[in-house]
Structures are given as structure tokens and as C-alpha cells.
Amino acid sequence: MSNSEHDSKPEVKETNEKETDLKNEAVETDSTRSDFKKAYNKSFIQRCREASVVRKVVFILITIFIAVLFFGGRSAYRYVMDGLAPADPNNTEMVNIEIPLGSSSSTITSMLEDEGIISNGRLYRLYMRVNNVSGFQAGEYQLSPSMTLDEISEILQSGSIMQDALFTVTIPEGRNIEEIAGLYETHANIDAEEFIEAMLDETYIQELIDLYPNLLGDEILQDDVRYPLEGYLFAATYPFYEQNPSIDTVVRSMLDKTEDVLLDYYSVINERKDFSVHEVLTFASLVEREARNEDERKLIAGVFYNRLEEGMRLETDPTVLYALGEHRGRVLFADLEIESPYNTYHVFGLPIGPISNFGESSLNAVLEPTETNYLFFVAAPDGEIYFSENFDEHRRLANEHLDRDL
Structure with a gap:
């Protein structure tokens, strides 16, 4: 009996030691799991914060983009509507306007804008093209800033002065600037050298670019371009109503014709x-x-x-x-x-x-x-x-x- 009790004691001790080891391992495992969970939670929270920042940034960018579209579109709409509306609906005062013979459409719109009859010459020219408005007659008119573009156009098409051209100049197809200058010198009393000088005047060309933004671009001012308006002066027959037309009158008439042709293209x-x-x-x-x-x-x-x-x-x-x-x-x-x-x-x-x-x-x-x-x-x-x-x-x-x- 005493031997049996003696033999059982080591077994109990060994079992207790194993239980202790297992408990220690369990504690260590729980601790590891706790550390991992804390790290995971920390990482998750960090990712959530980053995602939240990204969402906020994206939301802000989308909001800005929508605002730009809205206000940009609204501004463009207002710009167009203001340009097509009467220059001053409350001003019924009549202004005397004289349209000289042979005036180009660009000259007429510039004149109307300078006199305050229209608010935007460029938009009026666009209006003329879209509505196929043409045939303005030379003459003296009384126009008011309160008139609509329809009313102004109708009046300008009913001019009282109807006069035959003093002469016409025909510019054939396939002619370059120097040949065109020679034709105008022969048939329109324009000095060919002065015409060429105007074709090389960058300040004058820039004014025309501003006047004809759809037709003329900065490409024509490249350093190696010989004449910026080469190819842009349309081949046609041009009437003239004064004995000595200016170079600007000639050039604008030709550019008007080019743009009229290109309108459909x-x-x-x-x-x-x-x-x-x-x-x-x-x-x-x-x-x-x-x-x-x-x-x-x-x-x-x-x-x-x-x-x-x-x-x-x-x-x-x-x-x-x-x-x-x-x-x-x-x-x-x-x-x-x-x-x-x-x-x-x-x-x-x-x-x-x-x-x-x-x-x-x-x-x-x-x-x-x-x-x-x-x-x-x-x-x-x-x-x-x-x-x-x-x-x-x-x-x-x-x-x-x-x-x-x-």
C-alpha cells in the first residue's frame, strides 16, 4: 500500500506541471491573439480613416467639377443671351448710322458695336451666319440700342441707296498673295507693295485674327510662314463702290467671303x-x-x-x-x-x-x-x-x- 501511494505522487506532480505549461501556453496564445487583434483594429481604423479622407477628397473634387460646369455653363449662357439681347432695352434714343458703299459685314458689325447699337459684334456675326442674314445695303439709318437683332437686320437690309459698283475685281482660283496684290494694283488703284506690307504687318494680322476667330488662328503666325493670309483670300469677283478702296476694305471683303464659304464646312x-x-x-x-x-x-x-x-x-x-x-x-x-x-x-x-x-x-x-x-x-x-x-x-x-x- 505504501509503495502504491509513493508511486502515484510523481504522476500527480507531472500532471500538474503539464497543466501549468498548458495554461502558460494558453495565456501566451491569448496575449498574441490580443496583440494581433489590437494591431488589426489599429490598421483597420487607419484604413477607414484613409478611405474617409479619399472619399472626402473625391466628393470635394466632384462638387468643384459640378460647380465649374454649372457656373461655367451659366456664364456662357448669360454671355450668349446678353450678346443676342438688345444692347439697352430701356434706351430708345435713335442714333444716326451711315453704312458706306462696299462695307463688309465685319466693318458693319464693328460700327454698330462702337455706336452701342449691339452689345457684341462677334455674336452678331454668328447670329447673321446661323440665320443666313446678308445683303446689307449702304445708306443712312436711325437705329436704337433697344432694338432686337431681328429688327436691326431687317432695317439694314432695306437700305435706300442702291448703286452700281464703280468697278469689280476678279480673283481667280490658285492665286497667291503676290499675284493678288498685282491684280488689285492693276484693277483697283491699290499699290502692290503697300498691299504686301500689310500682309506682313503682324499687328494688323493679329487684329484680323481677333475679328475672325473661327477662320484665323495662331498657326498663320508661325515663323516660317511666308504670308499669314496666304490661302485665306477667297477666289471670287468683288464689287467696289469707291474709286480708291482701302487695303483693309479689300482684305475684309475677301475674308468675309472665305468665312461665308466655310460656314457650311x-x-x-x-x-x-x-x-x-x-x-x-x-x-x-x-x-x-x-x-x-x-x-x-x-x-x-x-x-x-x-x-x-x-x-x-x-x-x-x-x-x-x-x-x-x-x-x-x-x-x-x-x-x-x-x-x-x-x-x-x-x-x-x-x-x-x-x-x-x-x-x-x-x-x-x-x-x-x-x-x-x-x-x-x-x-x-x-x-x-x-x-x-x-x-x-x-x-x-x-x-x-x-x-x-x-
Whole structure:
């Protein structure tokens, strides 16, 4: 019996030690779990705080964006509505306005704005285009700041002075600034050198950019552009009602005509997004100088598009002549090497600006070209144009019709 009791004591002691160890391990585990839980809770709280900050920042940014849209849209709306509303609804005082013969629409709107008859000349010109208002007559008018744009337009279209033009000047398609200056010197008593000086007057050009913001952009003032208004003076017949019209009168009349023509095309150009207005007019001037009829223009435009897509130079001879600044009937092989931003044998893509004015059919050709597989064409001295899909055929045609050893 005593031996049995003696033997059981170590077992009890050993069991107690194991229980103690287990309790200690449990305490340590609970402590670890508590530490982990505290760390997790701390991290969770930190993430929540960060998420809350992010949400607040996003909310603030969205609120600011919505506010900008709201107030910006509201300001734009007010700007337009104020510009289209009577300049002063409460002022019924009549103002004498004299519209001289041959005044351009831009001149008339500037005059009305200066006299306080309209509040925004630029918006009135936009109103005129959208509503197809034209045909203002020279004469003396009595207008009031309280009149609506409809009333003003109706009065200006009913002028009492109807006089035949003293003379007209026809500017053909495909003419450059220097040729246009010569035509006005011959037919309109305008000194060609003074006309050229005005075309190089950056202050004057900037005034025109401000006056025609949809048509003229800062691209025309690039350093290498020869004449900022090259290509922008539309080919048409212009009537003149005074013996010695000013250069500004002539230029504004031509820019008015260009903008009138482009009015139907602005939306198309803006939707395309591949070319700016300046680039479209540049493109149109190349087509104008290369083709004789509408079918040729559309086909040549298609060739130019194909070459642009293939990363090829356009390599059109009229750009070489413009780069040379000379009038020649023929381009020599050595001429192709001239380094100029206008020479399409030297630069990729379009030249830096137009090389002449253009006709509406050339503009149409650029915007609606003929789809073709041609990559080359040769404009022969006999007036014929020969198209080809590969360089070997093009080389044969060029050597045959242009006497070039390609």
C-alpha cells in the first residue's frame, strides 16, 4: 500500500506541471491573439480613416467639377443671351448710322458695336451666319440700342441707296498673295507693295485674327510662314463702290467671303479632328494647283490621303515653285532639293501653310476625296494627269512626260 501511494505522487506532480505549461501556453496564445487583434483594429481604423479622407477628397473634387460646369455653363449662357439681347432695352434714343458703299459685314458689325447699337459684334456675326442674314445695303439709318437683332437686320437690309459698283475685281482660283496684290494694283488703284506690307504687318494680322476667330488662328503666325493670309483670300469677283478702296476694305471683303464659304464646312472639319481649318485650307491649295476639274481634284485628294497614310512625302511640284518664290512653267530635278517647310519633296505631311487660294470644289475634294489605290500621279505639260499605283509605272510616266531621270 505504501509503495502504491509513493508511486502515484510523481504522476500527480507531472500532471500538474503539464497543466501549468498548458495554461502558460494558453495565456501566451491569448496575449498574441490580443496583440494581433489590437494591431488589426489599429490598421483597420487607419484604413477607414484613409478611405474617409479619399472619399472626402473625391466628393470635394466632384462638387468643384459640378460647380465649374454649372457656373461655367451659366456664364456662357448669360454671355450668349446678353450678346443676342438688345444692347439697352430701356434706351430708345435713335442714333444716326451711315453704312458706306462696299462695307463688309465685319466693318458693319464693328460700327454698330462702337455706336452701342449691339452689345457684341462677334455674336452678331454668328447670329447673321446661323440665320443666313446678308445683303446689307449702304445708306443712312436711325437705329436704337433697344432694338432686337431681328429688327436691326431687317432695317439694314432695306437700305435706300442702291448703286452700281464703280468697278469689280476678279480673283481667280490658285492665286497667291503676290499675284493678288498685282491684280488689285492693276484693277483697283491699290499699290502692290503697300498691299504686301500689310500682309506682313503682324499687328494688323493679329487684329484680323481677333475679328475672325473661327477662320484665323495662331498657326498663320508661325515663323516660317511666308504670308499669314496666304490661302485665306477667297477666289471670287468683288464689287467696289469707291474709286480708291482701302487695303483693309479689300482684305475684309475677301475674308468675309472665305468665312461665308466655310460656314457650311466648319462642323465637318471639326468632326474629322485629323486636320485643323488651317491644314484643310493648306490641303485645298495643293489640290487647287494640281487639278483642272472636279473629278481630277477628288482623285488627286485621294492620292494625297493614300500617301499620307503610307508615310510618304506628298512630292507635289507646285510646293517647290512656291518654296523657290519664282514663277516657272517647269520644275527642274535640281529644284526638288530646296530645303523649305513648303517643299513637299523635303518635308513629310502637309507644308507649313497654303501656297495659294482655292475654289470651293477643291475644298469639297479634300473633305470628300475619291477612294483609290493610286499612290502617284504625273501632271504633264500638256495638261493631262497620269495616275499609277506603283513607283515603276510612275517613274516611266515621269521620265516620259517630265523629262526627268527618276
